[in-house]
Amino acid sequence: MNGFDSYRIRERADVARLVLVAAFVLLAGTFFRTQIIQHEKFQLRAETNRLRPIALTPPRGTILDRNGSIIAENVPGYSVKVLAPSVDSLLAVIGRIGRFVPVDTAEVEDIVRRFRQARYQPAVIFGDASFETVARLEEHRAVLPGLLIQSEPKRLYPAGKAVAHLVGYVAEVTENDLTAKRFPGADLGTIVGKAGLELEYDDTLRGLPGVRYMEVNARGRLVREDAGGAALQPTPGRPILTTIDLDLQRFIDSIWPPGFRGAMVAMTPGGQIRALYSSPSYDPNVFVGGISRANWRGLNEDVARPLLNRAIQTRYPPASPFKLAIGAMALKRGLIGLDTHMPTPCRGGLRLGNRVFRCWKKEGHGSLDLIGAVAKSCDVYFYQVGLRLGLKAILEDGVLMGFREPSGIDLGNEKDPIWPASTAYFDKLYGPRHWSPPATTLNFSIGQGEITQTLINMMKFYEGLASEGQVSTPYIVRPASSKIVDLGLTQAQLAGLRHSLIAVVEQGTAAASRRKDLAVAGKTGTAQNSHGKDHGWFIGFAPADKPELIVGAIMEFAEHGSGVAPYVVRTLRRQLLGPDTVGTIKIKPLLDETVVTRDTAPRPVELNPDSAAARAREDSIRRSAAAVGPDDAVPPPPEPR
Known part of the structure; x- marks a missing residue:
């Protein structure tokens, strides 16, 4: 080997050493930046991959009548959820749950659909689980990976169907709702108002969600609940005080002739609504925790249209x-x-x-x-x-x-x-x-x-x-x-x-x-109906010389307004003279007319x-x-x- 070749070998060795040194310096700099300068950033990212945030439902604001009586409130409830890494894993756990408590197979499709829309949130299996269901599943938690049982506030409407069209109901926000931006600040899984006061004042009633953290492994399986320190507590919604008299609302529900369609409204001079009733009605409590397909189909396919608020959504000839x-x-x-x-x-x-x-x-x-x-x-x-x-x-x-x-x-x-x-x-x-x-x-x-x-x-x-x-x-x-x-x-x-x-x-x-004891002013009416018996109107107010309350009613297929008037007069007497006076008015029984x-x-x-x-x-x-x-x-x- 001559001198020239030796020189070239040494030159190449020097270049290789420089490359190795540069690579080492680069690696050391990257390590320093990652471990020292950006330590908090990458630690947070690692923690985020390990800790799964789970939204906590805030209690909705209470809805009160003018005297402080409860129209809508919250009670303790339980939801059963599953945190799963995939649809297959979710279906496997649902199958196991079905061994211990009944699972409606018709609802599984909806569970999977909602899971696909929010993959990093637990899938809701039972939105309003009974204590017996919770206890049964707790016994078998060891064979139910990803099972979460959360204590959540649940809506309760003590007056039930008497206030349905007035208060409305709540349900989970849908993807269509989010696309249309109907509920600002809501995410999938958020409970929102869907009708009535619950919808009209949702921003006030909803509150802000909290958060808790679940630890998951690399495959997304649940390792530990309540990980990562203290959770952020939800902020309750604000209450609303209405002009409604709940006792009057219940009274109207109690005297309305069974099976008859129509509505009654009571209001004061100046516009304060004291009662707003529509028939047929429904129980808004069936929507709490998610309504079943069977119940939803029953409400929607009923020819009497119980979801329709006939006081504000049905038009009649004014007669x-x-x-x-x-x-x-x-x-x-x-x-x-x-x-x-x-x-x-x-x-x-x-x-x-x-x-x-x-x-x-x-x-x-x-x-x-x-x-x-x-x-x-x-x-x-x-x-x-x-x-x-x-x-x-x-x-x-x-x-x-x-x-x-x-x-x-x-x-x-x-x-x-x-x-x-x-x-x-x-x-x-x-x-x-x-x-x-x-x-x-x-x-x-x-x-x-x-x-x-x-x-x-x-x-x-x-x-x-x-x-x-x-x-x-x-x-x-x-x-x-x-x-x-x-x-x-x-x-x-x-x-x-x-x-x-x-x-x-x-x-x-x-x-x-x-x-004799109450001067009532009012007007009867018969609205012509080409599809069956005529509809009956009566709108009245009392006392006639200095009105304090206006009450109006429309009854479908009642034939004449004179048949509607006694219901309105009873309502006026009950409110203005007291509950003990209403029994003196005789009401001719009305027969249901099953005409659409x-x-x-x-x-x-x-x-x-x-x-x-x-x-x-x-x-x-x-x-x-x-x-x-x-x-x-x-x-x-x-x-x-």
């Missing part, structure tokens, strides 16, 4: 209670006075062109003033008031009085009423020549046709009659709006309308409910748009609408409606 609105519109515009008699006395119907619009009383009412027409609920009188107003004025004034907007009550999912903004609605719906403005006017004048209202919206109008003409926003906790609607009536006109409502109970269509109601208004004028006779009839009605006189009264129709 005769709406006659007061027609009277108020005409009084405000100066078209009639309280003592005005119409040119055509009631003899059972009114002829308009070649069509007869009948009164409910086949022999007729004769000549009446406004107060008498309200007391006797005379259709013929209000047909003529409606014609004086005209359809355009009725639609305009109805908007001003609030019939086109929902009530604004602080309960979620209130349905908008149906109230056309203008005649363009009918042109679009039927075609410009395929509907009759005069005929539509007559239907609107007695609360029928293409106008439908919820009970709560009609209650608003009657609150205005009882509150010096001022209509406020109804509320249960706090008003959503401070808006006040003025009906635009003088105090004398309001007093006259109230007097007419007193006459309804004293000598009119609700006379059977009259009692449809939330649509019947078409008021039957027309075949391709018929020449139909077009001629429309032209005849239009020409004669402005010229109704005494000769237009017709003989009594053969049958009352």
Whole structure:
């Protein structure tokens, strides 16, 4: 080997030594940075891999009535969960659990689905486990890897079905809820309000979750519970105080005729809701801990629709209670006075062109003033008031009085009423020549046709009659709006309308409910229903001279408002005179009518748009609408409606 080769070997050796030294320095620097400089960071990461955070459910805020009675509270409960590394492991543990306590196989699919959505959280097997179930599983914990039994606050509704539509219910937030951002701050597994007050005030009631840590091994299997030091305790939700009188709410539930669909609302002048009841109802406690598929299917497939809040979500033709609105519109515009008699006395119907619009009383009412027409609920009188107003004025004034907007009550999912903004609605719906403005006017004048209202919206109008003409926003906790609607009536006109409502109970269509010890003002109504028996209305307030409470009810298939009035009067007496007074009112038993109601208004004028006779009839009605006189009264129709 010559000198040149030796030199090259030494040179390569030097380079190799430099590379080794550089590598050693690099490794040493990395080690120093990892162990010294970034020690806390990597230690936290290691701890995170070893410790699994588990959310702790906060107690929801208590819901109280105006006297401090409990509407919704929390009680101790147990949940059974499994912390598993995979779906296969989860199914294996569920199979073992099934050896000791019953597991609904239909629910397993839902358990797996929720587990896949939140892989690092325990899968909930029983959301509301009994003490017996917990004790049985504790005995066999050794063969149930990943088993967690947590003590959690559970919702309880002591009044059960009596408050279901008022308070609502709670359930786990869904993936769709999170995608739609319906519940800010919620994660999968969070319990949220799904209806009623629980939904409307969820932000207040929910509270903040806590956390506890579980130690898991490299495969994700549970090693030790409550690891990693002290847990973060959940922050309880805040309570809410409502305007509800729970005793009154229970009373309404107790007197409601079994099997009948409908709703009743009690409110004060000023808008405070004292009771809000819907029938048929359900027990909100079945949702606590997660409702079973069978129970959910039963509630959803029931033709009576027990989940529907008929006080705020079902629209009905407002029928005769709406006659007061027609009277108020005409009084405000100066078209009639309280003592005005119409040119055509009631003899059972009114002829308009070649069509007869009948009164409910086949022999007729004769000549009446406004107060008498309200007391006797005379259709013929209000047909003529409606014609004086005209359809355009009725639609305009109805908007001003609030019939086109929902009530604004602080309960979620209130349905908008149906109230056309203008005649363009009918042109679009039927075609410009395929509907009759005069005929539509007559239907609107007695609360029928293409106008439908919820009970709560009609209650608003009657609150205005009882509150010096001022209509406020109804509320249960706090008003959503401070808006006040003025009906635009003088105090004398309001007093006259109230007097007419007193006459309804004293000598009119609700006379059977009259009692000497409490002066009640109110209005009956019969909402036409093309799918079965008619629906019955009654809205009243008392004491009539200085109202303290307004109560309204709608009963589906009750046929007449006179059958509904005793329930309202009993409620008024119970609240204003005391529980001992209600037994003196006799109530005619109502029979259940198993007919499925449809939330649509019947078409008021039957027309075949391709018929020449139909077009001629429309032209005849239009020409004669402005010229109704005494000769237009017709003989009594053969049958009352």
